[in-house]
Amino acid sequence: MTSLTLAKALNEGMRKAMEDDPKVLIMGEDVGKLGGVFRVTDGLQKDFGEQRVIDTPLAESGIIGTAIGLALRGYRPVCEIQFDGFVFPAADQIITQLAKMPLRSLGKLRLPVVVRIPCGGGIGAVEHHSESPEAYFTHTAGLRVVACSNPVDGYTMIQQAIRSDDPVVFFEPKRRYWEKAEVDTAASAADWTPFDQARVVRQGSDVTLLAYGPMVKTCLEAATAAEDDGRSVEVVDLRSLNPLDVDRVVESVSRTGRCIVVHEAPIYNGFGAEIAARVTERCFYSLEAPVLRVGGPSTPYPPSRLEDHYLPDLDRVLEAVDRVFAF
Amino acid sequence: MTSLTLAKALNEGMRKAMEDDPKVLIMGEDVGKLGGVFRVTDGLQKDFGEQRVIDTPLAESGIIGTAIGLALRGYRPVCEIQFDGFVFPAADQIITQLAKMPLRSLGKLRLPVVVRIPCGGGIGAVEHHSESPEAYFTHTAGLRVVACSNPVDGYTMIQQAIRSDDPVVFFEPKRRYWEKAEVDTAASAADWTPFDQARVVRQGSDVTLLAYGPMVKTCLEAATAAEDDGRSVEVVDLRSLNPLDVDRVVESVSRTGRCIVVHEAPIYNGFGAEIAARVTERCFYSLEAPVLRVGGPSTPYPPSRLEDHYLPDLDRVLEAVDRVFAF
Amino acid sequence: MLTPEGERVEHPDYDIDLTPEEIRGLYRDLVLVRRVDLEAVALQRQGELGLWASLLGQEAAQIGSGRALAATDMVFPTYREHGVAWCRGVDPVNLLGMFRGVNHGGWDPAEHNFHLYTIVIGSQTLHAVGYAMGVQRDGAENATLVYFGDGATSQGDVNESFIWASVFNAPVVFFCQNNQWAISEPLEKQTRIPLYRRASGFGFPGIRVDGNDVLACLAVTRKALADVRSGQGPTLIEAFTYRMGAHTTSDDPTRYRVASELEAWKLKDPIERVRAYMFKNQLADQDFFDAIDAEADELGKDVRKRCLALPDPEPLAIFDHVYAEPHRLMEEERAEFAAYLEGFEG
Amino acid sequence: MLTPEGERVEHPDYDIDLTPEEIRGLYRDLVLVRRVDLEAVALQRQGELGLWASLLGQEAAQIGSGRALAATDMVFPTYREHGVAWCRGVDPVNLLGMFRGVNHGGWDPAEHNFHLYTIVIGSQTLHAVGYAMGVQRDGAENATLVYFGDGATSQGDVNESFIWASVFNAPVVFFCQNNQWAISEPLEKQTRIPLYRRASGFGFPGIRVDGNDVLACLAVTRKALADVRSGQGPTLIEAFTYRMGAHTTSDDPTRYRVASELEAWKLKDPIERVRAYMFKNQLADQDFFDAIDAEADELGKDVRKRCLALPDPEPLAIFDHVYAEPHRLMEEERAEFAAYLEGFEG
Ligand SMILES: Cc1ncc(C[n+]2csc(CCOP(=O)(O)OP(=O)(O)O)c2C)c(N)n1
Ligand SMILES: Cc1ncc(C[n+]2csc(CCOP(=O)(O)OP(=O)(O)O)c2C)c(N)n1
Ligand SMILES: [Mg+2]
Ligand SMILES: [Mg+2]
DSSP states (O other): EEEEEEHHHHHHHHHHHHHHTEEEEETTTTTTTTOOOTTTTTHHHHHOOTTEEEEEOOHHHHHHHHHHHHHTTTTTEEEEEGGGGGOGHHHHIIIITTTTHHHHTTTSOOOEEEEEEEEEEOOEEEETSSOOOOHHHSSSSSSEEEESSSHHHHHHHHHHHOOOSSSSSEEGGGTTTOOOEEEOTTTTTSSOOTTOOOEEEEEEEEEEEEOTHHHHHHHHHHHHHHHTTTTOOOEEEEEEETTOOHHHHHHHHHHOEEEEEEEEESSSTSHHHHHHHHHHHHHHHTOOOEEEEEESSSSOOOGGGGGGHHOOOHHHHHHHHHHHHHO | OOEEEHHHHHHHHHHHHHHHHHTEEEEETSSSOOOOOTTTTTTHHHHOOTTEEEEESSSSSHHHHHHHHHHHOEEEEEEOOOSSOOOGGGGGGIIIITHHHHTTTTTOOOOOOOEEEEEOOSOOOOOTSOOOOHHHHHSSOOEEEEEEOOOHHHHHHHHHHOOOOOOOEEEEEEGGGTTEEEOOOTOOOGGSOOOOOEEEEEOOSEEEEEOOOTTTHHHHHHHHHTTTTTTTEEEEOOOOOOOOHHHHHHHHHHHHOOOOEEEEETHHHHHHHHHHHHHHHTTTOOOSSSEEEEEEOSOOOOOGGGGHHHHHHHHHHHHHHHHHHOO | BOTTTBBOOOSSOOOOOOOOHHHHHHHHHHHHHHHHHHHHHHHHHHHHHSSSOOOTOOOOHHHHHHOOOOOSSEEEEEEEHHHHHTTTOHHHHHHHHHHHHSSOOSSSSHHHHHHHOOOOHHHHHHHHHHHHHHHHHTTOOOEEEEEEETTGGSHHHHHHHOOOOTTTTEEEEEEEEEOOOETEEGGGGGSOOOOGGGGGTTOOEEEEEEOOOHHHHHHHHHHHHHHHTTOOOOOEEEEEEOOOOOSSSTTTGTTTOOOHHHHHHHHOHHHHHHHHHHHHHSSSSSSHHHHHHHHHHHHHHHHHHHHHHHOOOOOOGTTTOOOSSSSSHHHHHHHHHHHHHHHHHH | BOOOOBBOOOOOOOOOOHHHHHHHHOOOOHHHHHHHHHHHHHHHHSSSSSSOOOOOTTTHHHHHHHHTTTTEEEEEEOOOHHHHHHTTOOHHHHHHHHHHOOOOOOOOOHHTBBOOOOTTTTHHOOOOOOOOHHHHHTTTOEEEEEEEGGGGGGGGHHHHHHHHHTTTTTEEEEEEEEOSETEEEEEEEESSGGGGGGGGGTTTTTEEETTTTTTHHHHHHHHHHHHTTTTTTEEEEEEEEEOOOSSSSTOOOGGGHHHHHHHHHTTOOHHHHHHHHHOOOOOOOHHHHHHHHHHHHHHHHHHHHHHHHHOOOOOOGGGGOOOOOOOHHHHHHHHHHHHHHHHHHH
């Protein structure tokens, strides 16, 4: 067991993947000497050289487009998008090429490309640096979309994503980069939770909170606080957004009868909408109340002095818990 | 009253807008002499000249980016994206600039830009020519998103979109371009249905079908067919996807107790998810069954020989009607 | 190197010496790919294809460059490179699949070192550069050749690919078929200077070649490929040619271009000049030409027959190949759809 | 035109004749914007700003080009153009808003003909070209000037903007401040030839100017603006300069660049050379310099004071200005949020 921050756990995970497979490459803006603006790739260029850790020109479409070409040549590129809000210049390459080329080739071409995106708010940043664009990608068939919430998952899921033969959009909650946990880097990969599985991170019987990425911790805190009101709150870390581990979710909600989805992204047509629709379809008769959604307002991310109001927090989650019981 | 195809109605609407306001411009690939690949801009360059109907270089980001600049200079550009699948190179300009600049300026800048997108399948086309990308835009705060389903709305809604001071993504169901209806081009604009309002296009009492764009006609046909089974089906043409005319929808669903959303886009995190989640929240106690979603499979759009299987049709809608009653 | 009248002209920098056998081979290629193309247009007219993008007029650009390739070189085409596909040994019937709507791409790119057709304008240029960066990392000496049109040069992706190729000195050759039109838009909507000069702004050589001269295209492409193989970095080739047909079978060029332009280009036909040259220099006799024509007809018939026999995919194929690894949602939707279909049969 | 030692050199093509008064004005600008910048860095260090992007070292490029503008010209900046903002009469405190997190852009672009700061690299270049196309359509003679960095030249958007400007002969001047770095990436990660040469590939003139020479920047920009006003089309100016500070206050340049580079550029300081020139030529006396320094200190204090007084926005401002016209969803969410907030107060 080693105590690692999320940033370091991801770093160690990539390092391990690069050691295991010489085809694994890292590419992105400032990923080399600087080690990325969050230092997630720190030291990798020093140890693996410029051929494997590539500081690219400043062009996100170029990053993903050339990563696709490298994958076609047998490489496994791990691309860093510097901040969530800068993924959009790459949208075309991700949506029309990365996601669709495998089907286009009737499975003859596989694109093991990982697109790492530090995401979410809470760090007092300027515009475009605090967004949660996951819904753009969960709606894009052909991609896997996952989100890690803690160092253990950071370490394992990044390696699983790299090993996957499917393209993976990998969300990292930037405001959790510096939070620590004990990571068992010696555990066998066979014992890791598959990266398309959800995990019940706290058991409860009255209401299920569904979250991923940065909001898992917030929900755990809310669950603890709700205990004082005598409410037993279950928290599920979804981990995989596409595919959703719907059976585990349904199992939980059928038991608790109440469900709240929590994410930072704007509510309107956010990923919470898919969960709410799907869970309702499967759990219609066990639901005591509609699935509630707690998320960002359906507005662009506000200036940082307002972000504490914008982002779901303990109070907002607890208020939703009250509401779901009041139904 | 004039009998117009949808394509011609849109053409006449744009012509009217250009006559009414010299600041209205048309821009896009092949919109000039060719009149667009669907002839929706036919004759406009001939009559308004190359300064107002601009054949652009082949670059969608450039189209939207320069349209933003033109809007900043006081123009009202109407941009054509040639096909749904080609909007993604413009994703960054639409999502980070067009949608967010008004807020960024605290309302000092307004961007009356219309992005016209011929959308949807059913015309036997090759890849990228049959998609329904609306969810990418409904989730993007700052944009209005509308879809017309018939010539009357084509004629009026395009003019309303052009007059709006907000950026509007305007979906046109390409397989309906050649369908005709009587359009009253003399009616006063004050009498037009506001373009952010839904419309009940068929009244019924047992189940509400919610649709927009190409699926409105399909739903109307299904409603007629369901009559034979003694089922009274209400059909609502949503018209505006952001904002959703939620009160009208809720009014209908509260009455019928059953709701089915129909769209061509892939189900997973599609716009139907938002409707289902929202309607369920508002109508929880009046719903006899969960809101069902009929849509494309959560896969990339298939080769055209499979599109009849992929696209929701009469049978798929009727099957959902059966299911919603069986709940 | 070959005038429209079939005169052979020497060029100081780019000379090639071809055997009569090789010249005959090029002629055969040109005729056969034109024949396949005509057949495809006919198939479309008869409703057997949803669409076809004709290469008419661009045969020399494609065969010249395509025949310059080594088998181990990799190619990234647009949707119009039927002639290059031919050079890469792709069965012409496989090209028809996507236009008939039975698939989105019907051959194995690895088998032919010929990537799938790409429809989103310009996006393949980045794939090609990435692929070439992979070749570099492998320490291999293969070249990568990427095709795109005049219109494509306006896309951000194409310009980014120039930047990447130049910064990484990637072993890639950019082959722009300037056929003067991007659907209805003439060249001046994309540029105000000749396209080959674009390269100079990115720091690598650009060259214009007569795209209707198969020998010139062959010579210039060979040289550029040799350059990248020896580590000299990218070249942009602009093959100056003309789209003799409509953009695709859905298009109506009479709306935007004048007949005289077409007539002028007819005089520069890429096949006629090779034929004239061969005649003049007795590289082939009438029997040879007749035999090629007969072979072309056979090929056309064969392509037609096998096109009609292309099977429609099974409905459940919608869910195939979307993911490489098991994916819950796909399995669930597939099962639901299978049940739905059974409902009809039952 | 002004050596690092403060010698005035003539240039055949770009000469300007400035009065001593004008020179003193430029000097004052340079000193004041540097002072504002230093104050902002200090404010960030003290937690009053979330971030700051310093212009240190780039003052001459910004003041030279900014002072070349006519009031009716339009400017599109990046996030670092504090010196240009100064020339456009934007109150420096307004620049701080977005870095403090109280807004995303704090001035009225129309009032100053100075667009908002744009963070998404390169996207403003297309806005500038579109704006210039509007100017063209108005039959007006204003120029548009757009700023971007060396890193930005790799973005598709910037290259598309070159294409559009060239095809439409748009009255726009591209001003690239090549400060040698894009965060941690040196110039050679973006290009292998000088950036000004990029323009030639698109068919318009490109020129490199000493970005630390305020007179040269002024002269070259004036000429380019005059050219576009008289319909001669776009120019790309590459101002060769250096980012003396960190990329932003979040950055740590010691991880990726050597101190000696910084030392070398210190000798080329844009302010020192003007001061030396003025001294040598007795364009100002010590009193003048002292007065400017005092004015700078006053300005710094004033900016600090007013920065601290910038009010935080009201929570419900989240819903303001997202749409120009009434929007149901905004109204609904605003009402819900208001009720939620009241719940706490109650
Ligand atoms: C991103 C994108 N936008 C638009 C289109 C529609 N489109 C298909 S071909 C074409 C013109 C292409 O012109 P060019 O690059 O010169 O190639 P050519 O067809 O002449 O071979 C256009 C606009 C597309 N396929 N992709
Ligand atoms: C599209 C996009 N990608 C990445 C970033 C993150 N980023 C901010 S500044 C910067 C470097 C910009 O370099 P340059 O263009 O040279 O301008 P400079 O900062 O040196 O003035 C990067 C990568 C961004 N803002 N936008
Ligand atoms: Mg062309
Ligand atoms: Mg820079």
